[in-house]
Amino acid sequence: xxxxxxxxxxKIIEKKQPVAFWCNPISGHNTxxxxxxxxxxxxxxxxxYENEEAVDDSQLPKDRFSAERLKGVDSTLKIQPAELGDSxxxxxxxxxxxxxxxxxxxxxxxxxxxV
Amino acid sequence: AQTVTQSxxxxxxxxxxxxxxxxTYDTSENNYYLFWYKQPPxxxxxxxxxxxxxxxxxxxxxxxxxxxxKAAKSFSLKISDSQLGDTAMYFCAFMKPLMTGxxxxxxxxxxxxxxx
Numbered sequence: 222x223x224x225x226x227x228x229x230x231x232k233i234i235e236k237k238q239p240v241a242f243w244c245n246p247i248s249g250h251n252t253x254x255x256x257x258x259x260x261x262x263x264x265x266x267x268x269x270y271e272n273e274e275a276v277d278d279s280q281l282p283k284d285r286f287s288a289e290r291l292k293g294v295d296s297t298l299k300i301q302p303a304e305l306g307d308s309x310x311x312x313x314x315x316x317x318x319x320x321x322x323x324x325x326x327x328x329x330x331x332x333x334x335x336v
Numbered sequence: 337a338q339t340v341t342q343s344x345x346x347x348x349x350x351x352x353x354x355x356x357x358x359x360t361y362d363t364s365e366n367n368y369y370l371f372w373y374k375q376p377p378x379x380x381x382x383x384x385x386x387x388x389x390x391x392x393x394x395x396x397x398x399x400x401x402x403x404x405x406k407a408a409k410s411f412s413l414k415i416s417d418s419q420l421g422d423t424a425m426y427f428c429a430f431m432k433p434l435m436t437g438x439x440x441x442x443x444x445x446x447x448x449x450x451x452x
Contacts, residue, residue, distance in 0.1 A: 329378065
């Protein structure tokens with residue numbers, strides 16, 4: 222079974238530039254998560270999708286961050302414009318679905334550096 | 337909101353020895369799940385072990401076991417016969433199942449170093 226796939230693995234951009242991250246969850250997983258992980262910290266939720274619906278985006282800085290999950294499969298997270306404080310690892314995870322007894326499976330993350 | 341606390345930012349253990357990582361959580365929920373994840377330098381978060389809150393028996397996976405104290409809201413991870421490959425960040429996670437998608441809360445992590 223293929224795991225959660227994220228790309229790119231690394232991204233370096235100048236501040237004020239846009240950036241996008243892509244995630245392909247495990248096949249059949251209805252729930253998709255985007256987390257931000259700062260150095261030495263645990264993952265913090267940005268947005269959670271159940272199929273194509275964003276059911277929890279309360280922690281997403283909507284002035285500059287946006288996400289989509291068209292057709293309830295792949296997802297894209299975008300930052301425009303990027304700020305220095307956005308430097309972090311962005312993790313995508315998926316799980317089987319709402320209410321089901323299952324763990325989250327993670328991708329390898331994208332390390333973003335804003336200079 | 338649920339909170340997960342890992343009070344040990346860094347720990348070290350000699351190879352082949354046993355180490356225990358602590359985790360406490362705060363919740364008013366009765367139905368939930370607890371996990372320990374391992375994150376090596378490659379950044380991939382890997383599930384180590386899971387515990388259902390309704391089960392009294394502590395979960396065990398080979399060299400990994402937990403001490404789940406529901407009343408005390410404590411969920412520690414014991415690693416026996418530590419190996420060099422166990423060196424990683426370890427995150428304790430609380431999961432609340434919802435009909436709108438399971439909600440996970442993570443601690444700040446414990447950096448474990450296994451010393452040869």
